[in-house]
Amino acid sequence: MIESPSGVLKARTLSLLSPLLLALVLALEASARPVSYVGGWTIIETSNRQSTAALVHYTATPKLSVGGRMEWDRNTGFVMTAVQPTWLAKRWFGQDFQANVYLTGGLGFATGIDGNAIGSDAAYFAGVMADWETRRHFLSYEARFLDAGHFGHDFMQAGHVGWAPYEGDTGDLHTWLMLEVDHRPDALESVGVTPMIRFFKNTLLVELGYNIIEHQPLANFTFRF
Amino acid sequence: MNIKRNFMALCLTVLACGAAADNHSGDSHAGHQHGDTHGASAMMDHGSHDEMRDHMHQHDEGEHDVATGEHEAHVTGAVTLTRTPEIDAALAKGGEPIVADVLGVVCDFCATAMNKIFGKRAEVAAIYVDLDTKALSIVTHEQGSLSDEDIGSLAEQAGYRVAAVRRGAAALGS
Numbered sequence: 409m410i411e412s413p414s415g416v417l418k419a420r421t422l423s424l425l426s427p428l429l430l431a432l433v434l435a436l437e438a439s440a441r442p443v444s445y446v447g448g449w450t451i452i453e454t455s456n457r458q459s460t461a462a463l464v465h466y467t468a469t470p471k472l473s474v475g476g477r478m479e480w481d482r483n484t485g486f487v488m489t490a491v492q493p494t495w496l497a498k499r500w501f502g503q504d505f506q507a508n509v510y511l512t513g514g515l516g517f518a519t520g521i522d523g524n525a526i527g528s529d530a531a532y533f534a535g536v537m538a539d540w541e542t543r544r545h546f547l548s549y550e551a552r553f554l555d556a557g558h559f560g561h562d563f564m565q566a567g568h569v570g571w572a573p574y575e576g577d578t579g580d581l582h583t584w585l586m587l588e589v590d591h592r593p594d595a596l597e598s599v600g601v602t603p604m605i606r607f608f609k610n611t612l613l614v615e616l617g618y619n620i621i622e623h624q625p626l627a628n629f630t631f632r633f
Numbered sequence: 634m635n636i637k638r639n640f641m642a643l644c645l646t647v648l649a650c651g652a653a654a655d656n657h658s659g660d661s662h663a664g665h666q667h668g669d670t671h672g673a674s675a676m677m678d679h680g681s682h683d684e685m686r687d688h689m690h691q692h693d694e695g696e697h698d699v700a701t702g703e704h705e706a707h708v709t710g711a712v713t714l715t716r717t718p719e720i721d722a723a724l725a726k727g728g729e730p731i732v733a734d735v736l737g738v739v740c741d742f743c744a745t746a747m748n749k750i751f752g753k754r755a756e757v758a759a760i761y762v763d764l765d766t767k768a769l770s771i772v773t774h775e776q777g778s779l780s781d782e783d784i785g786s787l788a789e790q791a792g793y794r795v796a797a798v799r800r801g802a803a804a805l806g807s
Contacts, residue, residue, distance in 0.1 A: 445746035446790040470792055501736035501794045503767060506743075541739050543764065578744045578764050611745050632745060 442494040442510055442537065443473045444632055450475075451631045457600055457624035458483050458564075458592060463492060471496040477514055483595070485524040486559045488531045490516025507540040518556040529557030546570030546584065566590035570606065582608035588617065588626070597621045711799060712768040713806030715761045723758035723772035730804040733769040733784050734796040738762065746791040754779070754787070769795075770804075 465475025
């Protein structure tokens, strides 16, 4: 079957745009609480030195959200599609702080892309996230183990520290200066350092950074509705 | 596979710590400015919501310390109703002013969550979440009312916890 020139052009355009669309549809987690208010929807996109991911989740109870996740592992060349529940294991409240521990997991399948000869295989992951936040300071830690069958397994952990130069009130633009240090034992550079800036207003959160070890950009966003 | 085994062990440890902390939730709230709120915090904890229902009850005005059940008409330094055009308009129509001190409010997502949850209630005419004072200001419709229990439950759905509720003159600071 011979494709028309316009069909070829359309296919090429789609193949070029799909990673961008995926990046836009997926991105941002530990910093954007993965369990929202009851009945709330959240779109989270994260893009770091290894992967680009999107999660759309619905908060069913004050302690549980369930969503769909797509994650493109650029290093290995596969896309994982999974159902991802996240459980708020513990929340500590104070007058000036909040701290949380979340457990998350996912079950789905991984499909090879970018010429990866492996077709498709089952995939699962399990992770833990913890954060402590005031209006001026932020600390978080996350770790995840992913088993993507024939595509291999992957472990990562990352810590974030953040500082807000001013305290914005409700509806103001909030600005944070942050630093991410991530550890990926299987990566070319096992430790990455990414300074980033976070902008936060109403229901939209955007983080932009640059990994100074592997020279890769970071772009995350979260939107709630 | 060692990594995998260690990671699963870490997850189990976190679970065990969370369960242990649940049994001592009051310990994490020492120093709260509204007096002895250890019990209040524990009451508003998700795991002990029934206990909260037993202790909270409605009152016409004054502060209800959810820990002790005591009512104070005037509390020195207590946060009063945040005034916005919407809140002033609702007050002018005869709505009841309510101020709730909320724990854990540190960002705009918190404010959005409470706006969404409380805003769905027909009784609510106006609402404002003040990050500076960590207070939720509500004015009900003239014919509507929200009990302390309702406010605690709605805050819980938003993911937060109410420490104290003031109404009427105490909410207005008069």
